[in-house]
Amino acid sequence: xxxxxxxxxxxxxxxxxxxxxxxxxxxxxxxxxxxxxxxxxxxxxxxxxxxxxxxxxx
Numbered sequence: 001x002x003x004x005x006x007x008x009x010x011x012x013x014x015x016x017x018x019x020x021x022x023x024x025x026x027x028x029x030x031x032x033x034x035x036x037x038x039x040x041x042x043x044x045x046x047x048x049x050x051x052x053x054x055x056x057x058x
Contacts, residue, residue, distance in 0.1 A: 007044050011051055018054060022047065 012022040020034045030041045041047045
């Protein structure tokens with residue numbers, strides 16, 4: 001498992017605790033969804049920034 005994969009796994013778990021679902025996409029980006037709405041993120045840094053905004057604990 002690479003460092004980026006470990007980082008994503010941690011972030012995905014934190015999103016899950018906050019009520020969101022995070023997914024890695026085939027194009028290398030990420031998708032976060034909640035309540036039938038979703039948002040695309042191009043990299044792990046953007047994903048982590050959004051986690052901080054929505055109140056996920058890091």
